[in-house]
Amino acid sequence: MKQLTRLSKLTKPRTRTQPHPKAYRAATAVLLAGGLLLTGCSAGDAADSNKSAERSAIGGGPGADGGPGSGPGTAGPADRAEEGGGQPDGEEKKRDTADEGEFAPEPDYLSTFALDVDTASYGYALRTLGEGRLPDPATVRPEEFVNSFRQDYEPPEGDGFSVTVDGAAAPGADDDWSLLRVGLATRPADHAGQRPPAALTFVIDISGSMAEPGRLDLVKQSLGILTDELRGDDSIALVTFSEEAETRLPMTRVGDSRARIRDVISELAPARSTNVGAGVETGYAEAVDGLRKGATNRVVLLSDALANTGETEADVILEHVAEAREEHGITLFGVGVGSDYGDALMEQLADKGDGHTTYVSNRKQARKVFVDQLPMSLDLRARDAKAQVAFDRDTVERFRLIGYENRAVADEDFRNDGVDGGEVGPGHTVTALYAVKLRPGASGQVAKATVRWLDPGTRAPRERSGSVGASAVDGRLWGDAKPRLQVTAVAAYFAEALRGGRAPGDDGDARESALPTAPGLGELEERARVLADATEDRSVADLAEAIDRADRARD
Secondary structure (H helix, E strand, C coil): CCCCCCCCCCCCCECCCCCCCCCCCCCCCCCCCCCCCCCCEEEEEEECCCCCCCCCCCCCCCCCCCCCCCCCCCCCCCCCCCCCCCCCCHCCCCCCCCCCCCCCCCCCCCCECCCCCCCHHHHHHHHHHCCCCCCCCHHHCCCHHHHCCCCCCCCCCCCCEEEEEEEECCCCCCCCCCEEECCCCCCCCCCCHHHHCCCEEEEEEHHHHCCCCCCCCHHHHHHHHHHHCCCCCCCEEEEEEEEEEEEEEEEECCCCCCHHHHHHHHHEEEEEEEEHHHHHHHHHHHHCCCCCCCCCCEEEEEEEECCCCCCCCCHHHHHHHHHHHHHHHEEEEEEEECCCCCCHHHHHHHHHHHCCEEEEHHHHHHHHHHHHHHCCCCCCEEEEEEEEEEEECCCEEEEEECHHHHECCHHHHEEEEEEEECCCCCCCCCEEEEEEEEECCCCEEEEEEEEEEEECCCCCEEEEEEEEHHHHCCHHHHHHCHHHHHHHHHHHHHHHHHCCCCCCCCCCCCCCCCCCCCCHHHHHHHHHHHHHHCCCHHHHHHHHHHHHHHHHHHC
């Protein structure tokens, strides 16, 4: 069995003035496991945001001395690091001498990333598989597959996050391999009448490529659905773009204007080329002009993101609207459509625009996005949310975070609130998956996970933590895990297969799976169908169907 080494952090810290470049997609595998549910139960104001990242994880891990939060199943506020402790990026480095050979850093025992609630990667995979094609491996982001399914994390009683850390032994693997899941959840949305009003600027692609069925027609249906769902005190602006951008409807209170809004929507028709940059820039200008104090101000981009005119780079496009984003806090929500879809551009725009992405290919998905997801996102539970997982070096030999390559944050920037995190709304869950190799005979704490965020109203920093011990990660994945945890495992294995991992018995030159004992697609489909019955969840049945289509497409 090949040993795993942790993903190198190849991206620079992401700040509002200099978004990080997109990291390369390392070949990786993905697993999730079940076990005992351990929920963090302490929260408090964070220390000075300019302090260095937590270093107590190096050389034993937080709480390893038997203090508060040291045992399995305990949780507490993140330990405060002393100024200047540790090495850059949390690494202890060997001396580069003639006797020791080539420079070789010790493993890094901290893992830090910005939270991500995107689901577009999974939605687009469903679309391509439905057409009998395998998705491009570069568009497969495992964390978006996992986060597309309902979880069973206990939400917090107040604002902010709950933290759940659990795991299990890898099925069929040596005893020293475990699978670890870090789950974060926010409190569900308040009653629709209790949220702040929304001021939404829709930026609509009407380029020639949008004439294909399932693109502009679906966008118009989606906007019609949303017009019926919004409250009378909400506001809408409509901007279209092809070769150039045009404001079709300035910011308008929904109130008695629903008929007028529908008329503008019905008149939308495909034109020519795709100038995404002009659309985004005009949309943000309109959002600023119609800015409403005390409201949720958001730009919603609906496009196939196949930019071919004007600016086509996400960094350049967003630089043009940086002031509007930073000064007024206007976030970007990307909704992708179309069988040919500019996944990378849309993902980068939403990522660096402090928002998130999703994908729709039919009316059912449109209702889910515009009736469930978008209204849920009209309020925020957290701004600039980041997670840091500290592994105990006495217990853990090595680990690997699965996915989140585009969301990496330097360890020392965890408490630097000038470095972007993710914006998270009510009722969201975020899951991070790790492969963890335990040391022989390991006992005690395995990992402590801490989430840090800014209060949306006061921008005061907050933190919450949860931890897990070795005894809680030795249950069997398929035999002991709860059904919801098994669903997440199936989704994660599926993403690994689509990224190019070789299933047992496969021939050819496919990338070797980076995790032990990856199930074949046939086994995954069978497990998904059983779980669909156990959970009575249609989305799990859809997952089983997608796996079957992928298996047939590979033949």
